[in-house]
Every structure is written in structure tokens, then in C-alpha cells.
Amino acid sequence: MGIIDWAFRKSPWILHFNTGSCNGCDIEIFATLTPKYDVERLGALLKGSPRHADILVVSGPVTRQASGRILRIYEQMPDPKKVVAVGTCCISGGVFSNGGKGPCYNVYPGLDSLVPVDAYVPGCPPKPEAILDGISKVAKKAGVGCK
Amino acid sequence: MWSAILPILQTIVFPGFLFLIAVSFLYEWLDRKIYAWMQFRAGPVLAGPVGILQPLADFVKLMGKEDITPAYADRRIFGAVPIMMVALIFTFWAVVPVTGSAGLVSFRGDVVFALVSMTFFCMLVFLGGFSSADRFSLLGAERAVLQLLGFEIPLMLSLTGVCIHTGSLSLSGIVSWQAENGWTLLGPQAIGFIIFLVAAQAELERIPFDIPEAEQEIVAGWLTEYSGRKLALIRLAKDMELVFVSGLAVALFLGGPVGPSPAGLEWLVYPAYFLIKLALVVAILAFIRGLFARARIDQMVSFGLRYLVPISLAQVAATILWRLA
Numbered sequence: 001m002g003i004i005d006w007a008f009r010k011s012p013w014i015l016h017f018n019t020g021s022c023n024g025c026d027i028e029i030f031a032t033l034t035p036k037y038d039v040e041r042l043g044a045l046l047k048g049s050p051r052h053a054d055i056l057v058v059s060g061p062v063t064r065q066a067s068g069r070i071l072r073i074y075e076q077m078p079d080p081k082k083v084v085a086v087g088t089c090c091i092s093g094g095v096f097s098n099g100g101k102g103p104c105y106n107v108y109p110g111l112d113s114l115v116p117v118d119a120y121v122p123g124c125p126p127k128p129e130a131i132l133d134g135i136s137k138v139a140k141k142a143g144v145g146c147k
Numbered sequence: 148m149w150s151a152i153l154p155i156l157q158t159i160v161f162p163g164f165l166f167l168i169a170v171s172f173l174y175e176w177l178d179r180k181i182y183a184w185m186q187f188r189a190g191p192v193l194a195g196p197v198g199i200l201q202p203l204a205d206f207v208k209l210m211g212k213e214d215i216t217p218a219y220a221d222r223r224i225f226g227a228v229p230i231m232m233v234a235l236i237f238t239f240w241a242v243v244p245v246t247g248s249a250g251l252v253s254f255r256g257d258v259v260f261a262l263v264s265m266t267f268f269c270m271l272v273f274l275g276g277f278s279s280a281d282r283f284s285l286l287g288a289e290r291a292v293l294q295l296l297g298f299e300i301p302l303m304l305s306l307t308g309v310c311i312h313t314g315s316l317s318l319s320g321i322v323s324w325q326a327e328n329g330w331t332l333l334g335p336q337a338i339g340f341i342i343f344l345v346a347a348q349a350e351l352e353r354i355p356f357d358i359p360e361a362e363q364e365i366v367a368g369w370l371t372e373y374s375g376r377k378l379a380l381i382r383l384a385k386d387m388e389l390v391f392v393s394g395l396a397v398a399l400f401l402g403g404p405v406g407p408s409p410a411g412l413e414w415l416v417y418p419a420y421f422l423i424k425l426a427l428v429v430a431i432l433a434f435i436r437g438l439f440a441r442a443r444i445d446q447m448v449s450f451g452l453r454y455l456v457p458i459s460l461a462q463v464a465a466t467i468l469w470r471l472a
């Protein structure tokens with residue numbers, strides 16, 4: 001374990017992107033920043049610009065309208081980068097997946113059909129503890145050696 | 148032989164570059180901890196004991212990340228700005244007194260020299276935002292220059308009061324005046340100190356004056372397109388600027404590193420005084436950051452010109468009358 005790998009694990013900066021969520025997941029993601037959960041303990045900061053971020057946290061069903069934007073944001077992030085899918089909608093389409101018969105006409109069947117996903121946080125919405133767990137697991141995997 | 152090596156060691160190790168880098172990481176950590184404590188959070192805890200290595204982890208991580216230059220950016224200026232920022236603060240750090248009443252270099256008029264650094268830094272911010280060829284960066288750069296209009300004049304006036312009071316235009320003169328006169332500068336110049344801190348907050352682009360990089364409005368302002376190594380250097384430069392400006396405040400208003408000390412131990416006691424006073428100033432700045440919300444750019448400029456300038460002018464006038472009396 002080199003110092004660079006250590007630094008990557010201790011400083012996961014987050015970018016939050018909403019692809020059309022009902023705001024349930026967003027509220028839970030912002031709850032991780034509040035005093036009770038405080039994601040800054042892990043060294044994480046919420047960043048506004050994709051150029052500064054290491055982890056892309058996506059919430060909500062991936063709609064066709066948002067698909068181009070999420071690809072662009074993913075490509076704007078510098079390597080090495082990770083993606084966390086938060087909420088059932090983001091993982092599989094959730095309630096928009098037409099009762100398991102396949103997604104709705106305007107929704108992708110999950111974020112991993114567009115970009116590679118490193119951690120899935122299920123729940124509708126997931127608890128802030130679960131989101132923290134997802135972020136910390138991704139941060140533990142981080143490092144230059146394992147892109 | 149020794150006399151030839153000593154200045155080089157002083158410039159590179161203590162109180163020069165390495166000391167400055169270590170101190171700026173330490174005080175970024177302190178700033179984040181106080182800010183978190185004011186919000187009932189814990190702040191960074193996992194990197195090193197009580198998270199003290201967090202700024203180092205951030206720096207090393209950014210150094211190891213991919214470095215993107217936007218296709219339409221002006222490559223040369225875009226790449227030069229972070230290096231120039233670090234070099235600028237390294238250069239100007241030489242005048243800040245750390246180990247005695249004088250800094251590494253000291254000459255008549257170095258107060259003005261130190262002031263120029265703030266304008267230069269702002270110009271570099273503008274160049275960085277301008278060369279990114281991005282609408283958010285451009286907006287941030289524009290705001291940085293507008294903000295300079297608002298805080299620069301009160302900043303200079305607050306220092307004018309100190310210079311007239313002590314009758315000296317050099318930092319070492321001001322520090323030794325305070326040592327001779329029993330550190331009584333802060334009483335009559337208290338308003339100047341407050342104005343200096345407010346203007347310093349604007350210069351350092353921290354809440355409530357983080358208008359050039361307002362995250363909720365313009366993504367990350369002039370920093371938007373910077374990533375990887377360049378962002379690491381810019382963050383380092385901003386931390387060092389925090390220490391530099393606080394160091395100026397310590398030297399100008401709080402008596403600098405000079406203080407009562409057992410004979411022969413000055414080399415140890417004076418830097419300790421300096422670090423304690425520096426922590427005090429950084430704590431005040433962190434308190435301001437935690438207590439306020441962001442102002443709009445027009446509010447900031449009109450606040451600077453409408454209230455800070457007249458108050459600091461009154462302060463200067465009172466000081467002149469006191470000198471004449």
C-alpha cells in the first residue's frame with residue numbers, strides 16, 4: 001500500500017447527480033451530510049464540479065432525457081472514478097420497471113446499462129447509513145492500481 | 148561554509164517553503180475542524196489521528212488523478228496559473244516575520260510589498276478563470292475582480308492606520324514598535340483589525356465572500372475546469388494564502404512573534420508565539436465562515452464601499468489627529 005493508495009482511500013470527493021428521482025433518495029443523500037451522519041468524517045466533500053469529484057452518486061430512474069447528460073458528466077470526471085447507484089429506481093428502474101416486465105418506454109433498465117457501476121445501494125429510499133456504507137466501500141476499493 | 152548554507156536552509160526548510168507547506172496543511176485542518184464543530188459535526192476523523200492528515204490526503208490524491216485541460220482552454224496560461232500562484236505565495240512569505248521581528252528579508256516598505264501580493268493573486272484568479280474557456284469560470288473570474296474593487300481600498304486603509312500609528316512602513320519596524328510599547332496597538336487600532344479580517348475573508352474567497360466560487364450558483368466559479376495536479380496546486384496556494392494573510396495580521400496587529408522569553412531560547416519560543424497567534428486568527432476567520440451566509444456580489448461591493456471605506460477613513464483620521472496631538 002503506497003501513500004497514493006492511502007490518499008485515494010481517505011479522500012473520496014462526491015458529486016451528486018439526480019436523473020429524475022422523486023427526491024426521496026436526494027433527501028437521504030443530503031442527510032448523510034448532516035451532523036448525525038456527517039460524511040466528512042470519511043474525508044468526503046460534496047463538490048459542484050465533475051472535474052473535482054472522485055465518486056459520482058446517482059439517484060433516481062435513468063430517463064432517456066437524462067441519459068446524455070449522465071454520460072457527459074461521467075466523461076468529464078478525471079480518472080480514476082467510481083459510480084454509486086442509490087435507490088431501487090437507479091439500480092433497476094424500480095417502480096418504473098413495469099412490474100418486472102421490463103422498463104417503461106422512457107426509462108433505462110438501470111444505471112449500469114449506461115455507465116459502469118461500482119456499488120449498488122438498494123432501498124426506496126435507502127437509509128443514510130446504507131448510503132454511507134456504499135460510499136465507504138467504494139472509497140476502500142479506490143486507488144490508482146484498481147481503476 | 149555554514150554562513151553560506153544557512154540562508155539556503157532558512158529559505159527551503161525553516162521558516163521557508165517546507166515550514167509554510169506543513170503549517171498551511173495544519174491550519175486547513177484546524178479551519179475545517181472548527182467549521183465542523185460549529186455545525187455540530189465531527190469533521191474529518193479517519194485520516195491520521197483526529198483527521199490531522201486530511202489536507203495531505205486531499206493533496207496527494209489530487210496529485211495522483213488525471214489532469215484534464217479543456218479543448219478550448221488557453222493551454223499555456225491555464226497550466227501556468229497554478230504554478231504561479233504557489234510561487235507568488237512562496238515569494239511573499241519571505242517578508243512575514245516568524246522567528247524574530249524581521250522576516251527572511253526585510254526592507255523599508257515591505258508592508259506595501261505584502262499588500263501587492265493580494266492584488267496579484269486576484270489577477271491570477273482572473274487569468275485562471277479567463278483561460279478556462281468556460282462560462283462558469285468566466286463568471287467566477289469576473290466576480291473575483293469585482294470583489295477586489297470592494298475590499299482592496301478598506302484593506303489598504305486599515306493598514307495605513309497601523310503604519311501611521313507606529314510611524315513605520317516595514318513589518319519589522321511595526322513589530323518592534325509593538326514590543327517596545329507593550330503591545331498596545333490592538334486597542335486604538337481595533338477597528339482596523341476588524342476591517343482587515345473582513346477584507347482578508349474576501350481576499351481568501353471564504354464564506355460570506357466566496358462569491359467567485361459560489362457552488363450553488365456557478366458550479367465552482369473560476370475553479371470549475373481545474374482538475375488533478377493543477378487543482379492540488381491551487382488548493383495548496385489557497386491554504387498558504389490563508390497562512391500568509393493570517394501571518395500578516397499577526398505581525399501587524401498582534402505583535403508578531405516577539406514576546407517575553409527566557410534568554411537564549413528565542414529561536415524556540417518566538418515561532419511558538421507565532422503559531423499560537425496564527426491559530427487565533429485562523430479560528431476567528433473560521434468563526435466568520437461558520438456564522439454567515441453568502442452575500443450577493445452587489446451587496447459585497449456596496450458594503451465595502453459604503454461602510455468599510457468611511458469607517459476605515461475615520462480610523463485613519465483619528466490616528467493622524469492622535470499623532471499630531
Ligand code: SF4
Nearest residue numbers: 022024087088089124
Ligand atoms: S428509489 Fe424510491 S425514493 Fe428513490 S427515487 Fe425511486 S421512488 Fe424515489
